[in-house]
Amino acid sequence: MTDGGDRSGGERLTGRAFRLHPLSIPYRVLEQGLGLAFVLLVFGAPATGMVQNTLGTTPTAVLGAALVVAVVGYGVAYYRRFEYELTADTFDIRSGVFARRIREIPLRRIQNVDISQNVVQRALGIAEVRLETAGGSTSEAHLKFVSVTRANALQREISRLSRDDEETGEPETFETLFEISDRELGLLALVSMDLRIVPALFLGASLFAPSAAAMFDAEMLLYGYQSVVGAIVGPLVTLAGIVAIGLLYGVLNATLYYGFTLRGAADELRYERGLLQKYSGTIPLSKIQSLTVEENVLARALGYASLEIETAGQSGGGDGSGGSSQSAIPLATRERVLELTNTIEPVGDVAFERPPKRARLRYVVRYAAVVAVLTGLLWGVDAVLGLPFTPWLALGALVAVPPAAHLKWRNRGYAVGENHVLTRNGFWVRQTKIVPYYRVQTAASSATVFQRRRRLATVTIDTAGARSLVGNDAKAVDVDEATAAELREAVTANLYSSLRRRRQDERRDRRRPYGDPASGE
Amino acid sequence: MTVSDRNDERVADDERSTAETASTPGDREPGADDDREGKSQQDDHQEPTSQESASVAAAAGIDDDVLDTPRELASIVRLQWIIRSTVGAVVLGAIVAGITLALGVATDVVPAGRSTAVTAGGGAFLLSAIYGVLKAVLLYRSWEYVVRADSLYLRRGVFTHVRTVVPYVRVQHIDTTRSPLERLLGLSTLVVYTAGSRGADVTIPGLTPERASTLQTRLERLAIESEEADAV
The missing domain is CATH 1.10.287 (Helix Hairpins)
Incomplete structure (x- = not known):
């Protein structure tokens, strides 16, 4: 049962067990072997010497060979003992060399299906697949590795099966919602240089440079001329360095989003991105917890913004940001971002209310x-x-x-829409969070001593979105006390009416006979 | 989607009006006056949804006298908090005494000798213990929970006042826990879990075990009923 010649149509994927791609054995062995080799390089030489002294040369060689055999053997055993199977409503994995684990994941609970490939994997034509559900702190299923065609087929098939049974006959039609242009990519590199570093560096420099200067005071007096030049050139060099570091960071960020394409179907979004390491992922529309429109100072000045989507899953596209927030648009004009936001969540026209x-x-x-x-x-x-x-x-x-x-103050605000509540915060990086009422988990208002002095309060709207784990909830900060109480109650009240409306709609449509989109996962 | 700012330039009038509304007792606690006015007050607190269908509480068959009545914690919870903070104060005092002793030996900043260390440690202990007692008393006074028609409402906080609303539909499961100290004092803690990240925030300490288990079953019933109720 090999994985190589994979011409499988949709129907052949279900109902039979598959193994990983055979190339995953050498890849994994080498991956682990390299780790081991590194350890050997550091501790190896003295240890080998010691072993050699006590055992003699031949046993040492035998020991080394045994080690290699063990690593390769484990790799082969892992491959032989790893099976995955896609059934009509679950994804099953039977794995484990010594301790066996049999895991069944209900397809309806899957939040995202992510595919990633680094350069080596791309050359070998293999890919890593992760399935995310809302529970757990790691990916529920982690396939290392399958062929690219199989990965794509799995992604397609899982989203087809997790959709409605009635619709399964017809293939899903995707339309391209967004494709990053070269101009936008260039701007992304420029804009995503982290500006917050700059003031921090300046603060550091202004704190430490003077005392350093004081230490070299005597020499400075002697070489007055040079010091003048130094005083001018020094900061310039520093500034250039800061900008260069920032730009490098931005360029690196831009390569991550190289070739970004977002396509949308009736039930889900699908994105692809990456220059060296390729990612692709799915975002089921029914799993979206909240949307975030993000603009930093530079982007805002240029009239650009980005859009992120939060689902309840965990690790997301593996872009290191933690939390399952996928970038739906890395950078585009503000109008375009708002337009797309509206197609994902019909927010309509909203007016933000600033704090008093x-x-x-x-x-x-x-x-x-x-x-x-x-x-x-x-x-x-x-x-x-x-x-x-x-x-x-x-x-x-x-x-x-x-x-x-x-x-x-100017960048703060909140807005209560018909189906959504929006909050906005931040000057350096302005985040506008859009939370549909039916995704609200709890609402809380808090007022510190200082806030109470001015009759202000903060309303925090909690969702199951993964980013809220790091305290990135939607917050209406410093609103009037009375407004805060109203907002807190209104949000939870709207949750009920919104849920009720959704159920009624569903009843009418009969689109999800036993689905439970309201429960949050 | 268009986004605009309501108070962009001509803020002056707006500002005046919000300031005025604020001076009226706006943040009136739901259910706070219910001892006096009973059910007539309750209608005011009903969310707009109540017109569309019966509330979750009605569906779950919860008595009206349970609803919207603010409850306090058991008063002995103050003792629990005081004991806890006193233990912390002892540790702090010991650390301060140790540091003072070490400083006295090593440098001239403080006079060496055991008596200075004891004074410093004792002072730190006293200050922190008094703070703990005061905070426990004030926190106990601030604590209040209300079983409302559609949601659980909590308010507490000494320095930062926090009010949390937990809609019953969002309740995943409910725990009651009892630490050794709580068992000794005859107390119990109720923890309500939601899928949100602030699950740990929804904790009601200082309940008698009977009250905790009554509340637990009641909330469970409300959570189950809320799913059914809004399916209608």
Whole structure:
């Protein structure tokens, strides 16, 4: 039962067990072998010497050979003992060399099917497949590796089977929703250089450079001319370095999204991306928990935005961001992003309500306090070590406080739509979260001592989206106390009416006879 | 989809109006006055959905006198919290005493000797213990939970006031747990799990075991009923 010549149509995939691709044996053996070889390189030489001393040369060679045989043997055994099978309503995996595990995953519970390929895997024509469900902290099924055609067939077949039984006859028609252009890719590289690094670096430089300068004070006086040049060139070089690092990061990010294509069918979205390492994944529309429109300062200034989709699954496309949020649009004009957002979740027209203006006063006080504390720290440093400038200079940063507070306030807001609640936060990276009412898990309002002083409160809307695990919930920050209470109650009330409406719609359509899209998973 | 900002430029009027509404007692706690007004008040608190069909609570056959009545925790929970914070205070005091002792030996910043260390440690312990007691008392006062028609409502918090609404449809399962200290004091903790990430936030401490199990069965019934009720 080999995997190589794979001309299987849809029907041949179900009802029989498959093994992994035979090439996965050498690949896995080499992968593990390389890890082992690294360990041997580090600890190997002395250890080998010791073993050789005690055992003699021949037994050592035998031992080494045994080790190789064990690794290869395990690889072969893993392959021989690994079987997967797609049935009408489950995906079964029987695996394990010593401890056997038989796992059945109901197809309806599958959140995403992700395929990834690195360069070597692409040369070999094999791919890694992951199936995500809402439970667990890792992928529920992890196929290392199957042929590319099989991977695609599996992806297609699983989404076909997990859809309605009535529709299974007709093939799904996909239309391309978004394809990244070269211009957008270039902009992505430019825009995704992480700007937040820059102020941090500057802060670091301004804190440590002066004391460093003070240390070399004497030499600086001697070589005054050079120091002037240095004073000008130095920062320029530093600045160039910062920009270069940022751009490099952006370019790396852009290669991840090279050739990004998003296609949509009636029930799911499918994306492909990557220059060196290729990813493709599915996002069933019925599993979407929330949408996030993200614009950082640069993108916003250029009129661009990105769109992310959160489902309840775990690891997502393996892009290292953690949480299962797939990028639906890496970067496009704001209008285009909003347009696509609307096709995924019909949000309609919404008007954001900013926090009351007294919230802005709160940020003024907060930032002024930060400046004051920093000045205090500098004063302390000055008193103990001595600084080349008076610490009171730091108070100059107070000039930046009012505009900073205004910007923070300006970018905040919330909106209550007909079927969605939206929140917006952040100046450096502005995130607009769109949560359908029927995805709301809990709603909470909280008010700190400082918020209560100004009769403000924060409303947190929790969903089952994986990103909320890292505290990335939709939050309406610093709204009026009364508004917060209203919003909290309205969101949960709308949850019920929204659920009811959905059930009624379903009843009418008879589209999902036993589906349970309301339960969140 | 279009996105606009309501208070973009001409904010002045808007701002005035929100400020005014805020000065009225807007954040009135649902069910807070229900002891007095009973059911007439309850209608106000019903979510708009109640017009469309009967509430979850009605379907689950929960008595009206249970609904919307704010409940406090058992008063002995203060003792539980005080014991816990006192243990923390002892540890803190010991650490401070140790550090002072070490500093006294190594440097001239503090005078060496056991008495300084004991004073510092004792002071730290006292301060932290008093803080713990005060916080326990205030936290107990702030705690309140309400079994409402469609959702469980919790409010608590000393420095940060938190109010959580848990719709019954979202309840996955409900635990009651009893730590050794709780068993000693005759207390129990109820944990309500949702699929959301803040499952751990929905915890009601300081319940008597009977009350915890009553509440558990009641919430289970409401959770099951909520699925059925909105299927109609």
